[in-house]
Amino acid sequence: MHHDAHTHDHDDPRGHHDHGHPHGHGHAHVHAPAHYGRAFALGVGLNLAFVGIEAFYGWAVGSLALLADAGHNLSDVGGLLLAWAAYAAARLRPDDRHTYGWRRGSILAGFVNAVVLLAAMAWLVWEAGARLVAPGLAPPPGVVMGVAAAGVVVNGVTAWLFVAGSRHDLNLRGAFLHMAADALISLGVVVAGALTWWRGWGWIDPAVSLVIVGVIVAGTAPLAWQTLHLLFDGVPAGVDLRAVRRALLALPGVTSVHDLHVWAVGTGGAPDVALTAHLVVGADVPHPDAVLAQAVVALRALGIGHTTLQVESVACGAGCGYAVDSAAAVRL
Numbered sequence: 485m486h487h488d489a490h491t492h493d494h495d496d497p498r499g500h501h502d503h504g505h506p507h508g509h510g511h512a513h514v515h516a517p518a519h520y521g522r523a524f525a526l527g528v529g530l531n532l533a534f535v536g537i538e539a540f541y542g543w544a545v546g547s548l549a550l551l552a553d554a555g556h557n558l559s560d561v562g563g564l565l566l567a568w569a570a571y572a573a574a575r576l577r578p579d580d581r582h583t584y585g586w587r588r589g590s591i592l593a594g595f596v597n598a599v600v601l602l603a604a605m606a607w608l609v610w611e612a613g614a615r616l617v618a619p620g621l622a623p624p625p626g627v628v629m630g631v632a633a634a635g636v637v638v639n640g641v642t643a644w645l646f647v648a649g650s651r652h653d654l655n656l657r658g659a660f661l662h663m664a665a666d667a668l669i670s671l672g673v674v675v676a677g678a679l680t681w682w683r684g685w686g687w688i689d690p691a692v693s694l695v696i697v698g699v700i701v702a703g704t705a706p707l708a709w710q711t712l713h714l715l716f717d718g719v720p721a722g723v724d725l726r727a728v729r730r731a732l733l734a735l736p737g738v739t740s741v742h743d744l745h746v747w748a749v750g751t752g753g754a755p756d757v758a759l760t761a762h763l764v765v766g767a768d769v770p771h772p773d774a775v776l777a778q779a780v781v782a783l784r785a786l787g788i789g790h791t792t793l794q795v796e797s798v799a800c801g802a803g804c805g806y807a808v809d810s811a812a813a814v815r816l
Contacts, residue, residue: 491552518629520656523645524568527663531561532636541631542680547623549673549689550631555633556604556669560662563597564642567659570594587750590655591714594751597658598708605697605704612690612697619690625681628673635670639663654711656724665700671695710730717747720757723787731782732761737769739798746788762794 535557537743542550570593573586645665649656676689719725723746732741743762750756763779765772772795783791 491750507774520571520646520649521568522661523776524564524571527642527645527659528561528564528568530638530642531557531564531663531666534635535561538631538635541627545623545627547628549676549693550623550628552608552665553635553669553673554633556608557639557666558602559604560666563600563662564659566596567593567655567662570655574687581616584749587756588715590653590751591711591748595655595660595708595711595715597655597662598704600712601704602701602708605701608693608697612693615690619686625677629677629681632670632673632677636667636674639670652753653705654714656751658707658711665704666697670697711751714748714751717745719746719784720748720787723757728759728783728786728788731786732763732779735763735775735778735782737765737775739766740761740764743794749790754784754787757788758790759783759788760791760792760794762796764796764798766798 535554538550538554538557541547542554570589573589576582576586578585615739640663643660643666646656646660646663650660651657672692672695673689676692679685679692692795714720725744725746728746729741729744732738732744741761743760745761746757746759748756749758763775765775769775775795776793779793780791
């Protein structure tokens with residue numbers, strides 16, 4: 485006995501359609517709302533304008549902090565453009581050459597975004613260390629504070645555009661973290677300018693920068709690791725593979741499971757989590773289709789929206805030559 489299973493779930497803004505087929509393939513497609521395209525366009529435009537203003541005033545008053553922040557903001561514009569491209573790619577429909585579409589581009593963009601941000605933080609640490617050792621002449625704090633305060637507003641507004649999507653999509657989360665980090669850096673520059681104005685302490689600016697870097701790295705390093713993990717087809721966060729095995733082995737008539745694989749095809753959560761597995765069932769199971777239908781429901785509850793299952797007889801499963809997860813072994 486050899487049986488493939490397919491069931492399809494399609495979620496879209498027009499409503500929910502559930503097509504159950506006795507072939508064990510389960511899909512759940514959920515796309516980010518279309519307004520994020522406009523959010524990217526607005527974010528890029530705002531930040532490009534601010535980079536020009538910040539670079540001009542930084543050069544005019546000789547402020548290393550403003551010039552560094554302008555360079556960092558410019559790198560974030562590149563990050564936003566990359567995330568925008570990945571967002572657009574993720575919305576392209578699958579075709580005969582790319583059967584999953586281009587959704588994995590959002591994972592790559594999230595990873596590159598995190599790495600670029602961490603690299604920028606390393607550069608800031610280097611610059612802050614140099615300024616702590618040999619502080620130069622402080623620039624006019626009033627100008628520094630005013631321009632940096634504008635940066636807080638621009639970056640804060642841009643981050644707000646992505647805050648809702650960042651809860652469900654790693655690519656949008658990368659964009660949000662980038663802009664939130666920029667807002668935090670600009671706020672640090674405002675505080676440093678105020679303290680320099682008040683106390684005349686030249687070491688305040690680099691010291692505040694180091695504190696900001698620590699906060700940003702603590703929030704960004706996990707994103708870099710998580711997206712790298714997904715790029716190498718790691719089991720997505722939130723999916724318990726042991727629970728998945730137990731759920732499959734608990735299905736009526738299933739004696740063992742092999743060739744179990746779980747990975748992510750994008751950053752959109754459960755709808756982008758895929759699973760393939762072979763289910764070995766006993767000869768006393770008259771309707772494998774019922775087993776497949778129960779499996780798809782159980783896997784959806786465990787955060788897996790795209791499933792491909794193959795049902796086999798005991799003889800066929802034994803002939804595959806792969807190690808299997810048996811119900812008895814799991815109970816032990």
